[in-house]
Amino acid sequence: MTAAVPTATLPHATPRRARRPAPRPKAAVPLPPPPPAADADPDFRALDRALRATAARMTQGLSPSVLLEAWTDWALHLLASPGRRLGWALAAADAAGQFAVWLAEASAAGDAAPLVEPQPGDHRFADPVWRQWPHVAVAQAYLLGERLLLDAAHRVPGVARQHENELAFLFSQWADVLSPTNVPWLNPVIMGHTLQEGGANLARGWLNWMEDAGRLMKGAPPAGAEEFQVGRDVALTPGAVIYRNRLMEVIQYAPATPTVHAEPVLIVPAWIMKYYILDLRPENSLVRWLVGRGHTVFMVSWKNPDAADRDLSLDDYRRLGVMAALDAVTAAVPGQRIHACGYCLGGTILSIAAATMARDGDDRLASLSLLAAQTDFAEAGELMLFLDERQVSLLEDLMWTQGYLSGGQMSGAFQLLRPNDLIWSRFIRDYLLGDREPMTDLMAWNADVTRMPARMHGEYLRGLFLENRLSAGRFAVEGRVVALRDIKVPIFALGTARDHVAPWRSVYKINLFSDTAVTFTLVSGGHNVGIVNPPAAERGSYQILTRQHEQRYVDPDTWAASAPSHGGSWWPAWEAWLRDTGTAAQVAPPRPSTTLCPAPGEYVHQA
Numbered sequence: 198m199t200a201a202v203p204t205a206t207l208p209h210a211t212p213r214r215a216r217r218p219a220p221r222p223k224a225a226v227p228l229p230p231p232p233p234a235a236d237a238d239p240d241f242r243a244l245d246r247a248l249r250a251t252a253a254r255m256t257q258g259l260s261p262s263v264l265l266e267a268w269t270d271w272a273l274h275l276l277a278s279p280g281r282r283l284g285w286a287l288a289a290a291d292a293a294g295q296f297a298v299w300l301a302e303a304s305a306a307g308d309a310a311p312l313v314e315p316q317p318g319d320h321r322f323a324d325p326v327w328r329q330w331p332h333v334a335v336a337q338a339y340l341l342g343e344r345l346l347l348d349a350a351h352r353v354p355g356v357a358r359q360h361e362n363e364l365a366f367l368f369s370q371w372a373d374v375l376s377p378t379n380v381p382w383l384n385p386v387i388m389g390h391t392l393q394e395g396g397a398n399l400a401r402g403w404l405n406w407m408e409d410a411g412r413l414m415k416g417a418p419p420a421g422a423e424e425f426q427v428g429r430d431v432a433l434t435p436g437a438v439i440y441r442n443r444l445m446e447v448i449q450y451a452p453a454t455p456t457v458h459a460e461p462v463l464i465v466p467a468w469i470m471k472y473y474i475l476d477l478r479p480e481n482s483l484v485r486w487l488v489g490r491g492h493t494v495f496m497v498s499w500k501n502p503d504a505a506d507r508d509l510s511l512d513d514y515r516r517l518g519v520m521a522a523l524d525a526v527t528a529a530v531p532g533q534r535i536h537a538c539g540y541c542l543g544g545t546i547l548s549i550a551a552a553t554m555a556r557d558g559d560d561r562l563a564s565l566s567l568l569a570a571q572t573d574f575a576e577a578g579e580l581m582l583f584l585d586e587r588q589v590s591l592l593e594d595l596m597w598t599q600g601y602l603s604g605g606q607m608s609g610a611f612q613l614l615r616p617n618d619l620i621w622s623r624f625i626r627d628y629l630l631g632d633r634e635p636m637t638d639l640m641a642w643n644a645d646v647t648r649m650p651a652r653m654h655g656e657y658l659r660g661l662f663l664e665n666r667l668s669a670g671r672f673a674v675e676g677r678v679v680a681l682r683d684i685k686v687p688i689f690a691l692g693t694a695r696d697h698v699a700p701w702r703s704v705y706k707i708n709l710f711s712d713t714a715v716t717f718t719l720v721s722g723g724h725n726v727g728i729v730n731p732p733a734a735e736r737g738s739y740q741i742l743t744r745q746h747e748q749r750y751v752d753p754d755t756w757a758a759s760a761p762s763h764g765g766s767w768w769p770a771w772e773a774w775l776r777d778t779g780t781a782a783q784v785a786p787p788r789p790s791t792t793l794c795p796a797p798g799e800y801v802h803q804a
Contacts (some may be wrong), residue, residue, distance in 0.1 A: 203296035204543070209437035211456075219604070240700075241265065247594075247598060248591075249594040249595075250701060251602070252591070257367075259264055259739075260587045260590075261586045263363070263585065263587055263588055264363070264577070264589050266357075267360040267363040267364055267461060269348065270356055270357060271353060271356050271360060271361070271364050271604070272755050274353050274356045274365050274651075275353050275472060277355070278353055278355075279352050279490075280738050281352065281353055281354065282471045285345070285348065285349055288345065288348065289345050291472050292341050292344075292345060294335065295312060296338065296341055296644030297538060299312050299337070300334055301353075301358040301433075301591075303330060303333065303334065304331075304334075305310065305331065308568065309333075309471050311328075311336075311337055312337055312340075312341065313337060313340040313341055313344060313700050314340075315690070317342060317693075320622075321376060321378045321621075322336045322340075323377070323514035323624075324386050324417065326383075326385045326386060326389065327385065328481060329385070332385045335377050335383055335792075336377065339376060339377050340376075342372075342536070343372040343700060344367050346371070346372055347365060347368055347369060347372065347525075348525050349368065350364040350365040350368050351365065359585075363483045366579060369546070371426075371779060373621060376621070378621070378625065379621055379624065379625065381629055384625070384629075386436040386630070387625065387629045387630060390630055390631075397631070398629070398630050398631035399422075399524055399629070399631065401631030401632075401633070402546040402627065402628040402629055402630065402631040405420075405627045405628055405631065405633065406627075406628050408420055409627070410605050414451065416642045418645070419637025419639070419640075419644050420634070421633070421635070421641070422640075422642070422645075423639040424611050424636055424639035424642050424649070425636070425638050425642070426646075427473060427797055427801055427802060428797050428802075429478070430478070430638070430643070431477045431478060431638050432471055432473035432476050432796070432797035432801065433475075433478070433479055433482070433485075433640065434450050434451075434474070434476050434484045434485045434488065434796065435451040435795075435796065436448050436449055436451050436496075436792040436795070436796035437448065437451075437789050437792040437793070437794070437795055437796055438494070438792070438795075438796065438798040438799070439450055439525060439529060439789045439790070439791050439792065439793065440520055440521070440522070440525035440791070441793055441798075441799075441800075442517055443500070443517065443588045444499065444500055444513060444514065444517040444518055444521075445496055445498060445499050445500060445517065445518050445522065445800065446497070446498040446500075446793075446798045446800050447496070447497060447498075447500055447521075447523070447525040447740050447795065447800065448495065448496040448497075448520050448796045448798055449486070449493075449494075449495050449529055449787075449789050450488050450493075450494045450495070450496070450796065452488065452493065452786030453485075453488045453489050453491075454488075454490075454786075454787075455487070455492065456783040456784060456785060456786070457491045457492060457493045457783065457785075457786045457787075458491050458492055458493070458775075458776065458779055458781075458782070458783065458784075459779065459780050459784050460525055460534055460535065460536055460563045460775075460779040460783040461493040461494070461495060461529075461533060461535055461536065461787075462487060462492050462493065462494045462495065462531055462536045462538060462775065462778065463495045463496075463497070463522060463523065463535050463536070463537050463538065464495070464496050464497065464539075464540070464543075464546070465518070465519055465522065465528050465537065465538065465539040465540070465543035465546065465547045466493065466496070466497060466499070466539075466540045466541070466543045467540060467541035467543045467544075468499040468514065468542065468543070468647065468649070469541065469542050469647060469649065470541070470642075470647060471498075471642060471645050471647060471801055472496055472497065472498045472499065473642060473684055473797060473801060473802065474540075474542065474639070474642050474725065474728070474729065474743040475496070475728075475729075476797070477638040477639065477642065477729065480689075480707055480731060481522060481638070481729055481731045481734070482528075482731075482734060483728075483729070483731075483768065484496060486731060486732075486768060486772075487772065490772055491783070492772075492775070493530065493786065493787060495522070495525070495529070496524050497518060497527050497543070497802065498518075498797065498798050498800050498801050499518070499647070499695075500800045500803065501602055501648060501800065501804070502647075502648050502649070502650045503600065503601065503648065503649045504599065504600030505600070505602065506600070506601070506650045507596075507600035507650055507651040507652060507671040508650070508651075508652050508727050509652060509655050510653055511546070511650050511652075511654060511656040511657055512674065513551055513653065514546050514653060515546055515553070515674070518546065519537075519546055519547055519550040520550060523537070523550075524596065525536060527561060527628045528790065529787055529789060529790060534560070534561055534562060535561055535562055535563055536563050536564045536566065536775055536778070536779070537551065537562050537564070537565055537568075538565075538566035538568065539565075539566070539568065539569040540569065540570065540728065541568070541569050541570055541698070541699065541724070542570070542657075543570070543724040544566075544568060544569070544570020544571075545570050545571060545572065545661065547565070547567070547570070547609045548565070548570065548572050548681065548684075548707075549667065549672065549674065549679065550657035551565050551684050551686075552674075552679040552680060552681050552684055553674045553675075553679050554682055555683035555684050555685065556674075556677070556679050556680070556683050559624040561724075562686050563686060563778060563779060564686050564687045564688070564689065564774075564775065564778040564779075565684060565686055565687070565688045565689070565703070566688075566689040566690075566691075566771065566775075567688065567689070567690045567691070567707065568728060569691060569692060569693055569696060569699045569704060569724055569727070569728060570690075570693045570699065570704065570708075571699050571703050571704055571710070572667055572668055572681060572706065572710060573665065573667070573668035573703060573706040573707075573710065574661050574662050574665045575665055575670075575706075575708070575730050576664060576702055576703045577699070577700065578696075578697060578698070578700040578702060579697065579702055580702065581662065583645075584658065584663060586629075586661070589655070589658045589659055589663055592654070592655070592658065593651070593655045593694055594650035596654060596655065597651060599651070600650070600651050601648040601649055601650055601651055601654075602648065602649040602651070602654050603646070603648055603770065604646020604647050604648060605646060626736070632746070639725060639729060641725070643725070657688070660672065667679075667681070668681065668706065668709075668710050679709055680792065681707070681710040681714075682710060684711060684712075684713060685712070685713050686713065686714075686778075687714045687716070687774075687778045688707060688713055688714070688715045688716070689710055689715075689716045689718070689771060690704060690705070690707045690708075690715060690716070690717050690718070690719060690802045691704070691717075691718045691719075691728075691767065691771075692704035692705060692717070692718070692719050692720070693720050693721075693723055693724055693728070694719060694720065694721050694722065694727070695722060695723040695727070696727070697719075697721055697723070697724065699724065700721055700722045701753070702753045705717060705753045705756070708744060708750055708751075709750060711746075712746055713746045714743060714744065714745050714746050715743070715746075716738055716741065716742070716743040716744075716761075716774055717741070717742060717743075717744070717756065718740065718741045718767055718770065718771070719739060719740045719741075719757065719760070720738070720767045721736060721738050721739065722737055730766045730768070731766055731768065732765060732766040732768055732769055734766065735765060736765070736766075737764075737765065737766060737767075738762055738763060738765070739762070739763055739765075739766075739770065740757065740760035740761065740762045740766040741760060741761070741763065741767070741770055742756060742760035742761070744758070761781060
């Protein structure tokens with residue numbers, strides 16, 4: 198490198214002008230801070246959340262943006278699809294032509310075979326009077342229109358599948374609202390009763406509506422529910438609360454036989470419901486039936502959370518719920534492995550706890566029974582239709598203002614899944630025909646609603662429903678991922694054929710994610726009636742088949758085609774499975790070491 202030489206030593210160099218002293222730098226003037234973002238200000242954030250929570254109350258927790266996006270997607274693509282519009286118009290014209298020909302024949306003959314039959318399970322037109330002229334014409338016109346309306350939601354090129362399913366659901370809701378069975382002067386059953394009774398049915402219906410409205414405003418249970426009081430009419434199996442913490446109680450039921458099976462049974466119900474659905478009246482109590490066959494039964498009774506419990510987490514339900522209950526059972530029956538059974542959401546948290554126990558080397562379980570309980574939520578039915586980030590965020594805002602999600606807010610969502618059975622049929626029977634359906638123990642239990650803590654329910658919706666972490670291998674407990682494949686004890690999984698909460702094909706997916714023997718049972722009935730089916734009732738049916746862990750996976754439809762069918766209740770098959778997975782040893786009944794209060798305990802009475 199050439200060294201630098203001063204300019205003055207160079208020949209013929211022109212001297213440079215003297216440099217001016219460099220100006221002093223000016224003092225830096227501080228810039229004003231940027232305005233704070235709205236989300237960074239807790240006051241503005243609270244305002245936004247409060248406004249969204251108000252909107253959620255008005256829409257029953259349904260996000261308006263979800264509906265608007267689905268509608269816009271469908272409408273824009275339909276406008277850009279003249280062929281689809283033409284095809285739908287031709288189908289409508291063809292249906293109108295067929296109806297006109299049928300109408301002429303039916304009016305002339307007074308009778309004609311119907312053009313359209315209702316869908317399976319649709320009992321709105323089951324009364325024979327709907328087959329008579331001219332009422333049959335009204336029914337046929339409606340069913341044809343309903344078919345065209347529902348068809349309009351499908352096969353529009355470019356529409357996202359999720360939006361198509363959402364529009365189909367909404368169109369179905371609109372079709373149900375417009376049904377002639379809901380219009381008194383179009384429904385011959387209502388008109389017949391009105392003429393026969395001189396309008397007395399409408400007067401009774403008005404009184405029924407006034408009573409129901411008054412009870413709703415007071416927060417009182419529906420009419421007749423007072424006939425089924427907990428501890429007096431239902432939840433009567435003798436026992437005692439042997440453990441209690443801030444989240445649940447553990448009930449140990451009194452033995453009914455001189456000796457009992459060595460392995461006890463722990464039942465974990467869902468905290469979305471009161472536990473006594475499994476201990477209703479003596480004649481349909483699953484608990485009493487198990488005790489009568491020599492099983493030592495323990496039951497978790499969840500606390501009904503309030504605003505003070507807003508920060509209870511999903512893992513709290515595992516730690517303070519399932520694991521604490523297992524510790525209580527172990528203390529009551531030391532040295533014995535435990536048959537753990539979870540129902541609905543209780544089965545989901547139980548499966549998480551069982552996977553965690555397997556990961557950590559805790560071998561206290563003898564078997565695992567999952568009744569209408571999902572471990573994979575990719576096909577969770579119509580509940581998934583509107584569940585996305587916006588919907589969950591809206592529900593979180595609603596729960597933020599309350600500290601919980603109320604039972605009424607949850608039951609409203611479930612009713613929309615079966616509006617004809619749970620909304621319109623009751624509207625017709627109670628308010629237009631003026632007839633009260635007799636209250637049953639199951640109906641009274643269903644009205645005894647519970648709440649969901651805000652944090653827990655948000656984690657449940659995001660982690661399981663929205664992101665499906667458990668079956669995807671991304672669900673962490675105490676900082677480490679758990680895997681259902683680690684569960685090695687035998688599994689008894691049960692689905693119900695008409696389940697709108699936990700569709701049986703979704704429940705069946707435990708076969709995909711487990712590495713142990715799985716006995717799957719498909720029972721007739723729905724989410725609750727299919728479970729509460731005592732043998733003495735002599736109703737219903739079930740299919741059952743076991744897949745050993747070394748056998749290949751079979752898809753659910755193939756399973757349903759090959760699994761043998763049996764009449765009656767599934768309870769005896771499950772009880773036999775429990776005996777087969779146990780040691781067959783008989784021991785003296787264990788006695789509670791601690792008795793806090795008699796069954797059914799205190800938490801079950803919380804309103």
